[in-house]
Amino acid sequence: MPQLAYVNGRILPHADASLHVEDRGTQFGDAVYEVCAVMNGRILDWQPHLVRLRRNLGELGISLAIADGPLSLQARRLIAANGHSEAIIYMQVSRGTARRDHGFPGATPSNLVMTVRRFDFAQRLRQLDTGITVITQRDNRWGRVDIKTTGLLPNVLAKQAAKDAGAFEAWLVAGDTVREGSSTNAWIVKDGRIITHPTGTAILPGIARDSLITLARAAQLVVDERPFTLAEALSADEAFLTSTTAPILPVVRIDGAPVGNGRTGPVVRRLADLVWAEVARQTGWRA
Numbered sequence: 001m002p003q004l005a006y007v008n009g010r011i012l013p014h015a016d017a018s019l020h021v022e023d024r025g026t027q028f029g030d031a032v033y034e035v036c037a038v039m040n041g042r043i044l045d046w047q048p049h050l051v052r053l054r055r056n057l058g059e060l061g062i063s064l065a066i067a068d069g070p071l072s073l074q075a076r077r078l079i080a081a082n083g084h085s086e087a088i089i090y091m092q093v094s095r096g097t098a099r100r101d102h103g104f105p106g107a108t109p110s111n112l113v114m115t116v117r118r119f120d121f122a123q124r125l126r127q128l129d130t131g132i133t134v135i136t137q138r139d140n141r142w143g144r145v146d147i148k149t150t151g152l153l154p155n156v157l158a159k160q161a162a163k164d165a166g167a168f169e170a171w172l173v174a175g176d177t178v179r180e181g182s183s184t185n186a187w188i189v190k191d192g193r194i195i196t197h198p199t200g201t202a203i204l205p206g207i208a209r210d211s212l213i214t215l216a217r218a219a220q221l222v223v224d225e226r227p228f229t230l231a232e233a234l235s236a237d238e239a240f241l242t243s244t245t246a247p248i249l250p251v252v253r254i255d256g257a258p259v260g261n262g263r264t265g266p267v268v269r270r271l272a273d274l275v276w277a278e279v280a281r282q283t284g285w286r287a
């Protein structure tokens with residue numbers, strides 16, 4: 001089956017799906033995006049993703065002509081057309097196509113593109129046993145990383161540094177505070193308490209983060225949304241990360257040093273049970 005993409009209302013073969021060279025997303029990173037998990041052909045946490053997309057558009061004053069209902073329909077149409085039951089759907093809205101000029105163009109429609117790519121979620125269950133490693137990098141991003149823009153160069157460089165070091169992720173550290181990963185939220189566990197950086201302007205409010213907090217609290221686990229230091233992370237009992245493409249993964253080493261006993265701990269296992277049960281509840285997906 002050929003790969004298909006959505007561009008401003010049309011579903012096209014991937015190879016023919018493109019935006020104009022003067023798209024503001026390319027020139028200025030003047031665009032926002034979402035990535036959603038598709039499991040068993042169904043989109044996980046679709047509503048929260050839509051809410052975050054709308055909020056980000058509002059923060060940047062980008063208007064999107066298509067309403068939530070038709071947008072959902074188009075997203076589902078594209079998923080069905082691609083025929084993958086396990087996938088990620090990427091949606092990007094830029095401020096539109098206009099002669100290059102920093103100020104906003106006048107009445108220019110935004111550009112909406114969507115792509116779907118097959119994704120193996122079962123690998124994330126296997127990684128629960130092995131755990132993953134992270135390195136640390138200085139957080140040198142701008143001051144509004146709560147807005148999910150395509151301006152991701154610092155994240156790209158941090159992720160590449162992790163790759164070069166043979167690690168899964170780079171945790172971004174500001175002063176001595178661990179904020180989040182280059183594309184994931186960061187967590188530690190100490191004395192049974194689950195700790196993650198609070199939302200605000202310094203982290204992306206992850207959908208997986210929010211979902212995990214809800215699930216953990218419903219299971220009577222204690223979650224503290226507060227900044228934590230790198231020293232705390234290094235002396236934590238357990239650590240983990242969350243994101244749409246990695247709903248929960250144990251972090252067993254930070255900068256080469258083992259976290260706790262260097263193995264997946266009981267709190268992460270308990271949380272993973274809750275997270276994957278929620279995936280099954282929403283989508284019916286099971287490994």
Ligand SMILES: Cc1ncc(COP(=O)(O)O)c(C=O)c1O
Pocket residue numbers: 035155180181182183184185203204205206207208209242243244245
């Ligand atoms: C910087 C950053 N933090 C956290 C996340 C996790 O967010 P979500 O759970 O919505 O995928 C992402 C996802 O791409 C991200 O880019």
